Amino acid sequence: MTKYANLINDLKEKKGGIIEAFHAIEKEYSYLPEDAIVEAAKTFNVSTAEAYGVATFYSMFSVKPRGKNVIRLCESAPCHIAGADEVFDALKRELGIDVGESTEDGLFALELTECVGQCQATPVITINGKAYLDVNPAKIPEILAEYK
Ligand code: FES
Structure with missing residues (x-):
């Protein structure tokens, strides 16, 4: 086998x-x-x-090793207007990495995505495909804690 x-x-x-x-x-x-x-x-x-x-x-696949939990930030217009940039900064600060990178402990990878169909509650991030709605910088530590 x-x-x-x-x-x-x-x-x-x-x-x-x-x-x-x-x-x-x-x-x-x-x-x-x-x-x-x-x-x-x-x-x-x-x-x-x-x-x-x-x-x-397909952009969802990676042929390079990356962190276990893949965080994707929606960068389409509705999320952008609702403050995705601030969420993005908070994620980068909290994880100490930039888009396309993974944390040293191998726990997280950070990527961008197009609209994930949850525009009713922007900004949106997904972690391993699970959507988090109405995200703001203050919620980031709590959300990440679920995966630590
Ligand atoms: S634009 Fe972000 S979920 Fe639709």
């Missing part, structure tokens, strides 16, 4: 299964390790180049 078999083998026959497999691998490892992409290519019977193409096409 190969290293990632438990995450990807069941999806072998499914249409678009490789994308689901990459989601599963990311959930477990926070990024797509090179050997996982190679294994997925074999499992889904595509070339390694094609598998890399899928892995790098």
Whole structure:
């Protein structure tokens, strides 16, 4: 049994299964390790180049190691107008990292995203896909504490 078999083998026959497999691998490892992409290519019977193409096409996937908990700040207009910049500054201050970076303890990665469909309660951040609404700088330490 190969290293990632438990995450990807069941999806072998499914249409678009490789994308689901990459989601599963990311959930477990926070990024797509090179050997996982190679294994997925074999499992889904595509070339390694094609598998890399899928892995790098979608912005939610990362082929570089990153923090376990992926924080995404929405940078679309409604969130921007509602004060996303202040939230962004608070996140950077609290974590000591910039966008595209991960904390040294490997706990957090910070990224930007387009609208996540929660514009009724801006600004919005997501952590591992869970949305936090009406966020302001004062709420950041409390939100991050849930993941420490
Ligand atoms: S603009 Fe941020 S959630 Fe829609």
